Amino acid sequence: MKASPEAQLRLLELADIDAELGRIAHRRRGLPEHAEITGLEARDTELRDSAAAMTAQSSDLSREQAKAEADVEQVRTRIERDRQRLDGGMISSPKELENLQSEIQSLQRRQGDLEEIVLDVMERRETNQSSLESATSERARIEADLRSVTAARDAALAALDEQAAKATERRSVIAEASPGDLLELYDKLRAQHGGVGAAALRLRRCQGCNLTLNTVDLNAIRAAPEDEVLRCEECRRILVRTTESGL
Numbered sequence: 001m002k003a004s005p006e007a008q009l010r011l012l013e014l015a016d017i018d019a020e021l022g023r024i025a026h027r028r029r030g031l032p033e034h035a036e037i038t039g040l041e042a043r044d045t046e047l048r049d050s051a052a053a054m055t056a057q058s059s060d061l062s063r064e065q066a067k068a069e070a071d072v073e074q075v076r077t078r079i080e081r082d083r084q085r086l087d088g089g090m091i092s093s094p095k096e097l098e099n100l101q102s103e104i105q106s107l108q109r110r111q112g113d114l115e116e117i118v119l120d121v122m123e124r125r126e127t128n129q130s131s132l133e134s135a136t137s138e139r140a141r142i143e144a145d146l147r148s149v150t151a152a153r154d155a156a157l158a159a160l161d162e163q164a165a166k167a168t169e170r171r172s173v174i175a176e177a178s179p180g181d182l183l184e185l186y187d188k189l190r191a192q193h194g195g196v197g198a199a200a201l202r203l204r205r206c207q208g209c210n211l212t213l214n215t216v217d218l219n220a221i222r223a224a225p226e227d228e229v230l231r232c233e234e235c236r237r238i239l240v241r242t243t244e245s246g247l
């Protein structure tokens with residue numbers, strides 16, 4: 001392939017811009033905010049699920065407490081009724097009197113047990129409530145953090161987008177001025193060789209693969225016309241002669 005030395009040199013500018021675009025893309029992907037946002041969102045999902053479970057548990061516990069309180073009330077009413085019978089002096093049989101007294105005693109024990117249950121449920125409700133509150137306030141903090149991290153990410157992305165847009169503009173000016181076949185070869189090689197399609201020959205070394213050319217290859221390059229498009233024998237990239245080639 002033939003191309004003017006100027007067109008070949010422009011490939012090096014193109015390669016610089018493509019390297020810059022590669023770095024910008026790499027920085028876009030590597031922004032620390034991406035991982036931070038993912039982490040915050042995951043934690044928020046976890047908290048949302050556990051808050052939903054705690055809310056459900058809270059209404060279960062309310063029902064449980066109401067039931068236990070009603071049980072206490074029922075026993076208390078019975079004790080009251082038995083006491084009235086006892087105090088009313090209507091019972092004359094000693095046997096019946098004894099039965100009534102023992103019933104009151106067993107009802108009192110029952111009341112004590114039921115009151116324990118009420119206290120236990122109340123304690124569980126309190127614990128549940130405070131866990132729910134701390135989950136809710138952590139979610140509020142996460143929401144605020146997400147807002148600021150997202151804003152930071154968007155600002156970083158906007159700055160990188162602007163850099164990329166400028167580089168792309170410079171690239172298209174150079175690409176438009178380049179011969180089509182040369183550009184096509186460059187783009188093909190760029191795709192094959194990790195984003196670098198052309199390299200300078202500098203101090204007898206290919207800047208693409210960093211290998212120093214041997215005498216045979218250097219002699220071939222010396223003999224080649226200046227508009228001949230050369231390729232590095234090692235990495236196959238377009239090899240562009242410069243004033244510092246050391247030929």
Ligand SMILES: [Zn+2]
Pocket residue numbers: 199206207208209210211232233234235236237
């Ligand atoms: Zn090379």
